[in-house]
Amino acid sequence: MKIQGKMFIWLSVFILVMAIVYGVWSKEPAGTTALFLAFGLSIMIGFYLGFTAKRVDAGAQDNKEADVADDAGEVGFFSPHSWQPLSLAVGGAFAFTSVAIGWWLMYFSAPLLLIGLFGWVFEYYRGENRTQ
Template identity: 80%
Template sequence: MKIQGRMFIWLSVFILAMAIVYGLWSKEAAGTTALFMAFGLSVMIGYYLAFTARRVDAGAQDDKNADVADDAGELGFFAPHSWQPLSLAVGGALAFLSICFGWWLMFFSAPIIFVGLFGWVFEFYRGENQNQ
């Protein structure tokens, strides 16, 4: 993870430089804003990966002499089948469509989003996936 964290931090430095050059050269607000937002997203991902790399054991990707097979095996816990992401996707799609068709559509999408988010957060507290 250390490698990925460094890659994203360096990518964010590059994007910041390009955003400054693009902003000064083109004087165009939309592209400059998009580049600065990409810089912010890249910093967030890089910081998360660098912060997480300090708390976990070094993986095979951090060893220069590692083989591909060294990273085989179980990588962590992943949730079993879940319908909650579908609910969030439908609610998010309706929310973005409300920008186009009218804000009244947000009244229908917000409950779908809240139900999906609530269901995903509390997925392991009820039903067949309940932890004992």
Template identity: 75%
Template sequence: MKIQGKMFIWLSVFILAVGIVYGVWAKEAVGTTTLFLAFGLCIMVGYYLAFTARRVDDLAQDDKEADVADEAGELGFFAPHSWQPLSLALGGALAFLAIAIGWWLMYFSAPFILVGIFGWVFEFYRGENQNQ
């Protein structure tokens, strides 16, 4: 985790330098603002990773002598098959289509989005995936 923090901090320094050069050279507000916002995002992620790396044990990626198999093991819990992302995708597609066609289409997309969100949040409270 330490190396990722350093990478993001160095990336933020690079983006800041590019943003300053771009702002002076191009005198274009949108691109300059975008680069400064990207700098802010990179510095936040880099600071978080560096701050967290001090509080956790060293991982295999922080050891230069480590093997790939040193981090092997269980990766975590992943939800089983779910239909909720399909409902969210359909609702999101209709919502974005509403911007192009007409806002009236948002009335049809909202139920799909709400069903998808509530279904995904409460997926493990009912049915075959219910925790005992």
């Protein structure tokens, strides 16, 4: 994880330099703002990965002599039967469409977004998967 953190930090430095150059030369506020926001996002990810790398053991990607097979194993737990992302995607699509069509469409998208969000967060806290 250490190498990914360094990559994002260097990417953020590059984006910051390009944002300054773009802002000075173009005098266009939308693109300059987007580049500064991209700088902020990449610096946050870089610091998070660097901070997390200090707390966990070194991975195979941190070893220069490692093979691809050294990183094999369990990646994590992924929900195999969740319908909540579909609700979030449809609600998000309606929400972004409401900006172009009309804000009245947000009345239809907000319940879908809330149902999908709460369903996804509390997916394993109900029914037979609930811990007591």
